[in-house]
Amino acid sequence: MSSLYEKYDLKQVINASGRMTVLGVSTPTADVIETVGYGLNHYFEVKDLVVKTGAYIAKLLNAEDAVVVSCASAGIAQSVAAVIVKDDAWLLENLHAAPLSVPHDIVVPKGHNVNFGAPVGTMVQLGGGRLVEAGYANECSADQLAAAVTAQTAAILYIKSHHCVQKSHLSVAEAAQVAKAKGVPLIVDAAAEEDLQCYYAAGADLVIYSGAKAIEGPTSGLVIGKQQYVAWVRQQSNGIGRAMKVGKEGILGLTHAIENYLLKDKVSGAQMVENMTPFIDNLNQLTGVSARVVWDAAGRDIARAEIKFDEKVTHWPTGDLVQALKTGDYAIYFRGYKANEGIIEADVRSVTPEQLDIIYRSIRTLLEKKA
Numbered sequence: 001m002s003s004l005y006e007k008y009d010l011k012q013v014i015n016a017s018g019r020m021t022v023l024g025v026s027t028p029t030a031d032v033i034e035t036v037g038y039g040l041n042h043y044f045e046v047k048d049l050v051v052k053t054g055a056y057i058a059k060l061l062n063a064e065d066a067v068v069v070s071c072a073s074a075g076i077a078q079s080v081a082a083v084i085v086k087d088d089a090w091l092l093e094n095l096h097a098a099p100l101s102v103p104h105d106i107v108v109p110k111g112h113n114v115n116f117g118a119p120v121g122t123m124v125q126l127g128g129g130r131l132v133e134a135g136y137a138n139e140c141s142a143d144q145l146a147a148a149v150t151a152q153t154a155a156i157l158y159i160k161s162h163h164c165v166q167k168s169h170l171s172v173a174e175a176a177q178v179a180k181a182k183g184v185p186l187i188v189d190a191a192a193e194e195d196l197q198c199y200y201a202a203g204a205d206l207v208i209y210s211g212a213k214a215i216e217g218p219t220s221g222l223v224i225g226k227q228q229y230v231a232w233v234r235q236q237s238n239g240i241g242r243a244m245k246v247g248k249e250g251i252l253g254l255t256h257a258i259e260n261y262l263l264k265d266k267v268s269g270a271q272m273v274e275n276m277t278p279f280i281d282n283l284n285q286l287t288g289v290s291a292r293v294v295w296d297a298a299g300r301d302i303a304r305a306e307i308k309f310d311e312k313v314t315h316w317p318t319g320d321l322v323q324a325l326k327t328g329d330y331a332i333y334f335r336g337y338k339a340n341e342g343i344i345e346a347d348v349r350s351v352t353p354e355q356l357d358i359i360y361r362s363i364r365t366l367l368e369k370k371a
């Protein structure tokens with residue numbers, strides 16, 4: 001299919017940055033793609049399709065109910081709308097028509113108020129909510145979360161992500177206890193997380209996943225949860241959800257991908273280490289470069305190669321090197337969060353051994369230019 005790259009003058013990408021929206025997230029397996037094709041080629045009673053695939057997914061995940069949405073961001077917006085609108089038929093069609101008189105504050109630990117590519121607060125606002133922060137940038141305890149809940153609170157929103165402040169922030173289970181004690185629902189955004197059951201099991205009322213990240217489905221999202229809350233999310237397809245419609249192909253493709261995800265042996269962190277060891281050994285031969293295995297900061301079973309550059313030796317500001325690697329024959333993308341400290345990380349889950357070699361040789365060539 002290199003012809004499409006040629007037709008539109010696009011660059012071939014080597015993705016060593018992980019499941020990134022800016023690179024197209026993931027590449028589903030052939031059987032998932034076949035299911036997407038089947039979906040595109042047939043008609044369905046869509047309401048029935050939504051309800052029955054949701055029930056099927058819920059059974060797989062031991063949840064009361066589930067619904068496929070267009071992406072995790074849409075899942076956040078529609079979950080917020082669901083807990084505000086509930087059964088109010090007028091509000092369903094007029095969410096943004098007038099200032100809301102029903103509770104619509106969404107309480108979020110301050111360290112969770114992040115930008116994942118778009119701000120969490122924007123999704124809350126789309127759903128009619130007003131974001132209220134609990135705690136501080138560096139801490140949010142159960143008591144601090146509870147203190148922010150008032151009669152105007154519609155839900156607590158917990159973002160489970162490596163983007164968030166991890167230190168001194170409460171767990172999902174603790175947030176669930178606060179929600180229960182205060183009589184408000186708990187929504188968990190677990191968009192990029194790998195465990196499809198533990199946050200629901202920990203007491204969340206709604207849990208949101210991105211369909212193309214860990215699950216490797218088509219562009220889509222998943223909301224699982226308690227029956228009443230999922231029904232209110234589903235109902236938003238006649239409200240704000242219509243502006244974020246998921247197609248039959250996405251619904252069928254994600255359902256299939258979830259089933260695959262639960263059945264297949266996951267690539268373990270140990271296997272990732274094995275795959276990247278020759279790459280790390282090669283890098284350690286280069287002057288001014290030291291590479292090693294590091295583990296995911298959010299605690300997932302993901303190993304990555306950390307590459308540290310001694311800028312006094314390489315004469316490359318690491319940020320410039322990262323930029324140069326994007327602009328060669330291949331667009332090579334790393335995790336560059338720490339480039340300001342001379343450190344980049346390679347996530348090898350979507351990289352073949354041949355591509356790892358191309359990455360190594362590209363780095364070597366760039367370093368030689370300034371040696």
Ligand SMILES: *Cc1c(COP(=O)(O)O)cnc(C)c1O
Nearest residue numbers: 071072073116161189191192210
């Ligand atoms: C990726 C991500 C999202 C958005 O997921 P989409 O499916 O791309 O909308 C939301 N929250 C977090 C924490 C994410 O990592």
